[in-house]
């Protein structure tokens with residue numbers, strides 16, 4: 105019989121995962137990946153109808169999924185997301201903070217306080233608050249895990265994305281700080297920094313061929329990523345295969361940052 109010592113370390117059976125912003129794009133791919141490796145997943149976004157559809161599709165494919173709506177900027181929604189996860193499954197092992205927004209594209213001197221604050225509320229503060237709500241359950245899990253979805257924009261600055269860049273840089277230090285404090289409870293915290301991934305969020309960068317070709321020239325692999333290529337990294341980070349990985353920042357950028 106084949107030795108499956110290493111393969112079994114990717115098994116997420118019995119674990120429960122919450123993925124914010126998982127009705128589409130990278131979040132949807134990560135939720136599916138976790139479920140395919142055995143986890144029960146809570147699919148979440150602002151739109152109940154779209155998450156119901158995703159969860160329904162997963163169940164039709166033999167996966168375990170529940171849809172719980174949550175606008176991550178809303179404190180009552182955040183609380184309900186964690187409470188309903190616990191009332192449904194009785195535990196929480198994996199939290200992925202993935203939902204994000206970018207309401208302003210333009211020069212930093214034109215960035216209003218309102219747009220700046222909204223970006224930080226959704227992209228950074230919500231991740232802090234959700235992590236804190238999840239923490240007692242992650243501790244009880246014995247092998248809890250938080251993954252923050254940052255961006256290469258958190259590591260280098262593209263022009264005209266200041267608020268987004270700041271929020272994504274903050275997410276990296278939030279993850280590192282949590283990792284340093286929560287390791288004693290075996291709660292691991294890691295950050296994924298995708299480069300250019302073909303999703304609705306990045307549509308302006310690929311919907312016309314000339315812009316996409318220009319973007320591709322910046323990427324050594326000469327193409328944008330698919331959401332599945334981020335999902336594989338999340339599956340690895342979520343389980344025992346990455347049991348000694350915490351406080352790490354993993355870039356998934358086709359070599360962009362070198």
Ligand SMILES: NC(=O)c1ccc[n+]([C@@H]2O[C@H](COP(=O)([O-])OP(=O)(O)OC[C@H]3O[C@@H](n4cnc5c(N)ncnc54)[C@H](OP(=O)(O)O)[C@@H]3O)[C@@H](O)[C@H]2O)c1
Nearest residue numbers: 125127128129130149150151176203204255301303305306
């Ligand atoms: N695509 C890229 O090139 C790229 C690169 C680097 C980093 N990222 C990061 O990857 C993550 C996912 O991006 P994506 O490209 O997959 O985006 P996407 O395809 O636009 O999907 C965004 C998801 O988040 C949900 N969402 C948006 N605002 C929300 C809110 N306030 N509360 C709860 N859910 C919300 C959306 O559903 P509803 O509209 O139904 O709420 C959707 O499920 C983000 O953190 C993004 O910054 C993306």
